[in-house]
Amino acid sequence: MPSTKMAPAPFSLPASPLINMATATSGTTSVRFAHAPPPFRAVCALPLTKMAPRPPHRRHFVGAEFPSPQLPGSKMALASVLRAELAEFSPNFPKNFPKNFPKNFPEDFPDDSEGIPEILRDPPGPPRVLAAPPWGFEAEPEGPGLQILHGTTTLAFKTPHGVTVAVDSRATAGSYIASQSVRKVLPIGGRMLGTMAGGAADCAFWQRLVARQCRVQELRNKEPVSVAAASKLLANLVYQYKGLGLSLGTMLCGWDKRGPGLYYVDSEGQRVAGAAFAVGSGSSYAYGVLDRGLAAAARSEEAACELARRAIAQAAHRDAYSGGCVRVMHVGPEGWREVSHHDIAELQEKYLE
Amino acid sequence: MSILACNGGAVLAMRGRGCVAIAADRRFGIQAQTVSTDCQRIFPMGQRLLLGLAGLATDVQSVAQRLKFRLNLYELKEGRQIKPQTFMSMVSNLLYERRFGPYYAEPVIAGLDPVSLEPFICSLDLIGCPMVTQDFVLSGTCSEQMYGMCESLWEPDMEPEHLFETISQAMLNAVDRDAISGMGVVVHVIEKDKITTRTLKARMD
Numbered sequence: 001m002p003s004t005k006m007a008p009a010p011f012s013l014p015a016s017p018l019i020n021m022a023t024a025t026s027g028t029t030s031v032r033f034a035h036a037p038p039p040f041r042a043v044c045a046l047p048l049t050k051m052a053p054r055p056p057h058r059r060h061f062v063g064a065e066f067p068s069p070q071l072p073g074s075k076m077a078l079a080s081v082l083r084a085e086l087a088e089f090s091p092n093f094p095k096n097f098p099k100n101f102p103k104n105f106p107e108d109f110p111d112d113s114e115g116i117p118e119i120l121r122d123p124p125g126p127p128r129v130l131a132a133p134p135w136g137f138e139a140e141p142e143g144p145g146l147q148i149l150h151g152t153t154t155l156a157f158k159t160p161h162g163v164t165v166a167v168d169s170r171a172t173a174g175s176y177i178a179s180q181s182v183r184k185v186l187p188i189g190g191r192m193l194g195t196m197a198g199g200a201a202d203c204a205f206w207q208r209l210v211a212r213q214c215r216v217q218e219l220r221n222k223e224p225v226s227v228a229a230a231s232k233l234l235a236n237l238v239y240q241y242k243g244l245g246l247s248l249g250t251m252l253c254g255w256d257k258r259g260p261g262l263y264y265v266d267s268e269g270q271r272v273a274g275a276a277f278a279v280g281s282g283s284s285y286a287y288g289v290l291d292r293g294l295a296a297a298a299r300s301e302e303a304a305c306e307l308a309r310r311a312i313a314q315a316a317h318r319d320a321y322s323g324g325c326v327r328v329m330h331v332g333p334e335g336w337r338e339v340s341h342h343d344i345a346e347l348q349e350k351y352l353e
Numbered sequence: 354m355s356i357l358a359c360n361g362g363a364v365l366a367m368r369g370r371g372c373v374a375i376a377a378d379r380r381f382g383i384q385a386q387t388v389s390t391d392c393q394r395i396f397p398m399g400q401r402l403l404l405g406l407a408g409l410a411t412d413v414q415s416v417a418q419r420l421k422f423r424l425n426l427y428e429l430k431e432g433r434q435i436k437p438q439t440f441m442s443m444v445s446n447l448l449y450e451r452r453f454g455p456y457y458a459e460p461v462i463a464g465l466d467p468v469s470l471e472p473f474i475c476s477l478d479l480i481g482c483p484m485v486t487q488d489f490v491l492s493g494t495c496s497e498q499m500y501g502m503c504e505s506l507w508e509p510d511m512e513p514e515h516l517f518e519t520i521s522q523a524m525l526n527a528v529d530r531d532a533i534s535g536m537g538v539v540v541h542v543i544e545k546d547k548i549t550t551r552t553l554k555a556r557m558d
Binding site: 151170172175176177180281313316317318319320321322323324344345348 | 358361382384385386387494495498529530531532533556557558
């Protein structure tokens, strides 16, 4: 009997240092396995030859050809992520330790990554960590691999009135501040917003593409496109380029017939729904303020906007790569609008006394 | 990341008419994270002599403390205040002793000669090469930004008040273009009879 809902597979989420997720307590979080087989007619019917650079050919995995849920290229998924030599899963270790366990683990461990296409494997180098170490970041290996946490702080959270979005506006090149007035929120149609974290060019290009596709769908179906569909479009688009070095950590915020919608989509292929997210190098500091005030913010739109402003201001203070000004936007049933735009230096005079 | 850019920081000194000014930012961070906003980078080394150090925070403190030790011995032996030029040689020697495993700190010296009250500024690199100039010296992670500001704003023979305004503007605007410096600026203006210390309010992001 075909079931559309798979039982959650015992896998570990691919390491994505672009986000520390605040999963909602209200249970709206749903985690989709990024490698789910696409339907026969893919959702993104966009002719890639015309609009976007052609990605290298990828096999579509169907049925038994699924790659195993391990991180491709790793010996033991969780162990490699946690940088342990050997992950101890059994409570009876080492009594149950198999006698024929290879002495030179991990070299001798059977490696099935040969069956996985080159393009889907982890880039070579030290394993990625799930969360940033508390005292700064190590230098990332050069190459088309993932770049950890770009200089920005963006956040969004759902309230009964809609979705409140706040972003900073600093762009850095190394430690040089290239700009203090970057627009990190991109409108997608009149009813949705996409935040920008990661590579600015990547975010701008792909969100514009998604905006175009959403408009086309709106015209065809005579109904505004849902946030879930738009985020799925974006996720599927960037998944084709997985491993090639795109850097995108965006939150799609909108209001559709199901109410407020908030999805986090990144260039690793993650697409997660939730009630509150903060993305970027300053996200940890923003979470500290955000988590504290989420319950109170549900009371009114002004309280929500003020909370968002404070969270960004705190992140800008502590994080070197966030700053400039705070832009707070709100997406409600009638569409999105910009609520306020404050210089962080003025805000901090008010808050940090 | 470069070792000198691990903690961030910037120091700037300017020469005026019968006075010198030295300024430093106040951020102490560990790469992206700001740990505190009251870091001391300028250390008094004599009655009219200040030493500013930019670079790795631990070496900034170590160099300042070792230098103070040597300076105390000097003053006890000589029975007088040290001249800025001599102090510069002392710093240079201390840094070159560690030629093959250097202190990651780049000093800036600003002071008045104890006898003639002639203004003196100089900077050294991390292994002790001294450079004496007549206009301004600087070191830190936003050195390019500071050079740009100083070249535009500095003019010769500035009075103490004008010098204070100039060095403040140069410092504030330079650190606003650097992610790992800032969080406040402290400025010392050394004149023949007093040292005026002011803390500037700056962007705290």
